[in-house]
Amino acid sequence: MTATLDHPLVTAARRLADDVLSPAAEAHDREGVTPAAIDSVKASGVLGVSAPAAYGGAEAPAAVGREIAEILAGACCSTFFVQAQHHTPVRMLAEGEEAIRRRWLRPLSEGTLLAGIAFSHLRAYPELPVRATRVAGGWRFDGRVPWYTGWGLNDVFLLGGATEDGEVVFAGVAAREQPGLTATDPLQLAALTGARTVGLLLDGLVLPDEAVVVRLPYERWATEDRPKNTNTNPAVFGVARAALDLLDASGDGEAKETAGVLRERLAAARRDAYALVDEVPPAERLDDRLAVKVRAYDLMRAATTAAIAAGGGRAFGLSHPAQRLAREGLFLVVQGQTREVRTAHLEALRS
Structure with a gap:
């Protein structure tokens, strides 16, 4: 974990989040992500996190990519979601046909183009x-x-x-x-x-x-695609952590106590979710992956609800991050939703 947190691209992602994305998050939410923000994303190097080094990418470990995703999602989920689309084309191009790989993979890996x-x-x-x-x-x-x-x-x-x-x-x-x-x-x-x-x-x-x-x-593609959405999206942890940070910064003792309890539970769910990704073959233990995914959703919902409760009526102002984080959390519930994910979530809510 220390090596992950010390990675230059993680440092760059934190700088991008602190200097550009967090200050603009409410404006992006209401008015749209700006080309200037995307230029900052490109310049940061994060678009090349999983790209092959031979084409100018960082070829960083998966844990680095997850940490960057959490940071960006917690800062501005709209910008995170735009750049999140980029990494799948990079991975597919790296294994794809030579003609298109030669044309696109280097600028995508170096971050001069966004996919x-x-x-x-x-x-x-x-x-x-x-x-x-x-x-x-x-x-x-x-x-x-x-x-x-x-x-x-x-x-x-x-x-x-x-x-x-x-x-x-x-x-x-x-x-x-x-x-x-x-x-x-x-x-x-x-x-x-x-x-x-x-x-x-x-x-x-x-x-x-x-x-x-x-x-x-199609069946070959679907066999590889189906298990992917049973894993927990790192953005869930990023949005939840941002909500807990609001509680910590509120100056309210009960809010901070609530944040402490939820943070421990979130850390446990995060460990379980990422262990399944790192240590278990992709098509195995799908029920366990779905269970921890639903658990993470529940903790994200608890964290964002707590941020609104602590903020009171002012938390519903469009300039307040609590309401934005709560809505972003709801979006992540349905983003990339498959029939299996929907069924697991509804079954959990009935139990």
Whole structure:
């Protein structure tokens, strides 16, 4: 843990959080994450935390990436969520086709470009919200991406589509309107509206073969994808810790006592969650992963509720971080939610 906390990128993330993100969090929440904030994220180096060193990344241990995620989420969850999309394209490009890897992986690893993702709709298969069709020299994409975060902030994104015969195709796309690609108006959400989430309308978007990152059978992709969301999102711990920090800073003895109790419980859940990630193969002990995930949600909810209770009526002002953290916590309950996660959460609430 000490080595993780001493990592240069963790230090950079704390500086980014303290100097840029935390002071702007309420403004980002109401008005949107700014290009200037994204420039600061790029300059900090955190976008390369898991990227291969051969392409200019840090290739840091997973624990470093988790710590950075907690720091950024606790400072400004909207900005965290925008940059969080970046790391999946980096990982996929590192193992993907050579042409697109040569074009994009270095600028993504060095943080000169920011990537987004557009493929969660693939989990609806055999429905085809986005259909991929082979055409001469490339692929055509048609349909609607219901959820795309970072529009106007991302430079490029990873688009996923499924074919009629059960293959998934991932390709790189410039993050701008172009023939066959338009964006909806920004979605108005109860939380993280500042992350600039839109829908993407695809009507004959044609991408060349050189844009393809990977093609594989849907079942192979789904087998690797399904267990991922059973793990606890580090952002849950980051938002909870930020709420506990508010309690500690309140000057109220009962609030600080409550923070102490919840902090111990949160630390235990964090240890259990990360031990499952680090020590157990990804497809094993899924029930245990879901159980600790639900436990972490409960502690996050308790922490954010305690911050509102301690703040009283003023905590509901839009300039007060307690209400923002509570709404961000609710967002994290449904972000990346699968049927298994939803079932586990509802069963826990009934018990």
